[in-house]
Amino acid sequence: MSLIEQAAKRLEELRLAGVAIPEAATPPGLPPAASLPSEVAAASPHAPARHPQPDEAVVPPPATGDSGPSRRVELDLAALSASGIIRPDAPRSQVADEYRVIKRPLIANAMGKGAAPIANGNLIMVTSALPGEGKSFTAANLAMSIAMELDNTVMLVDADVSRPSLLRMMGLPPAPGLLDILVDESIDLRQVLLRTNVEKLSILPSGTQHARATELLASDAMARLLEDMASRYSDRIIIFDSPPLLVTTEARVLASHMGQVVVVVKAEGTAQGDVKHALAAIEGCPVRLMLLNQAKTGAQGSYGYGYGYGYGG
Ligand SMILES: Nc1ncnc2c1ncn2[C@@H]1O[C@H](COP(=O)(O)OP(=O)(O)OP(=O)(O)O)[C@@H](O)[C@H]1O
Numbered sequence: 001m002s003l004i005e006q007a008a009k010r011l012e013e014l015r016l017a018g019v020a021i022p023e024a025a026t027p028p029g030l031p032p033a034a035s036l037p038s039e040v041a042a043a044s045p046h047a048p049a050r051h052p053q054p055d056e057a058v059v060p061p062p063a064t065g066d067s068g069p070s071r072r073v074e075l076d077l078a079a080l081s082a083s084g085i086i087r088p089d090a091p092r093s094q095v096a097d098e099y100r101v102i103k104r105p106l107i108a109n110a111m112g113k114g115a116a117p118i119a120n121g122n123l124i125m126v127t128s129a130l131p132g133e134g135k136s137f138t139a140a141n142l143a144m145s146i147a148m149e150l151d152n153t154v155m156l157v158d159a160d161v162s163r164p165s166l167l168r169m170m171g172l173p174p175a176p177g178l179l180d181i182l183v184d185e186s187i188d189l190r191q192v193l194l195r196t197n198v199e200k201l202s203i204l205p206s207g208t209q210h211a212r213a214t215e216l217l218a219s220d221a222m223a224r225l226l227e228d229m230a231s232r233y234s235d236r237i238i239i240f241d242s243p244p245l246l247v248t249t250e251a252r253v254l255a256s257h258m259g260q261v262v263v264v265v266k267a268e269g270t271a272q273g274d275v276k277h278a279l280a281a282i283e284g285c286p287v288r289l290m291l292l293n294q295a296k297t298g299a300q301g302s303y304g305y306g307y308g309y310g311y312g313g
């Protein structure tokens with residue numbers, strides 16, 4: 001049985017088990033959905049614990065006017081791998097195989113090789129209806145998986161500015177980033193962007209905590225930055241770890257600038273109504289992809305995904 005067939009079968013099993021999978025998520029002409037077996041959903045000893053505390057950026061932003069090269073950080077690939085994040089130098093793994101299937105259409109759309117050209121297709125937002133569905137985990141894995149491609153470079157952005165977790169998840173200390181650029185437009189993206197030991201992966205932290213962080217994320221300055229990113233880095237795929245759609249308003253505003261939105265749905269954890277509302281909130285986005293995370297049958301975890309395409313403003 002092919003991967004897609006297995007996945008389709010798995011999703012059907014989930015449907016029968018009562019897991020809500022909206023019809024809208026299945027576009028004509030594409031595999032209905034896929035779900036792939038995975039061990040990753042099982043707790044791993046290094047899995048980072050959930051923390052309500054945001055990362056506090058303690059390092060001051062660099063002096064303005066300096067557009068020198070980005071700072072380089074070391075990712076501990078072994079620790080990341082132990083917490084379920086793909087490592088680019090490892091031999092084929094099941095998780096890597098899963099993300100290989102998931103990333104293909106995203107890359108095609110981003111590079112203008114999809115069915116139709118997509119405005120800002122290289123801006124990909126990872127969100128969910130509610131907190132704790134696996135957005136940051138998915139964003140990190142997608143970024144790592146895409147960074148393994150020969151042709152693609154990736155920027156992973158922590159846009160969950162009021163509850164950032166990406167740096168902690170990647171084992172990195174707090175650092176200036178997105179909020180610093182939004183507060184002071186004379187700071188250039190390159191000054192706060194972190195290059196990593198994964199050659200094609202750079203990380204933009206959420207930055208120094210700000211009382212009006214959520215307003216900044218929904219601001220005109222952010223809209224300008226996104227347009228700038230989409231054009232200036234059009235050869236780069238930019239993945240945004242984002243706040244959940246149903247408990248924040250800024251996530252919707254952010255989604256309205258994105259070419260593609262991945263909605264992570266925690267299997268057997270998210271009510272069908274919530275998924276529908278979340279999809280409705282991003283109706284205007286050209287490409288919407290649903291990813292079923294941590295679906296389980298017996299002792300085995302699995303991912304699933306399905307696609308929802310819609311065209312509009
Ligand atoms: N498929 C998975 N396999 C293993 N662990 C997972 C998986 N998905 C999520 N996790 C773990 O579950 C926890 C919650 O996931 P994550 O932080 O990605 O959720 P989130 O949607 O970003 O949450 P928040 O809304 O609070 O930002 C993390 O510890 C993460 O490592």
Ligand SMILES: [Mg+2]
Binds near residue numbers: 135136137160165
């Ligand atoms: Mg998160």
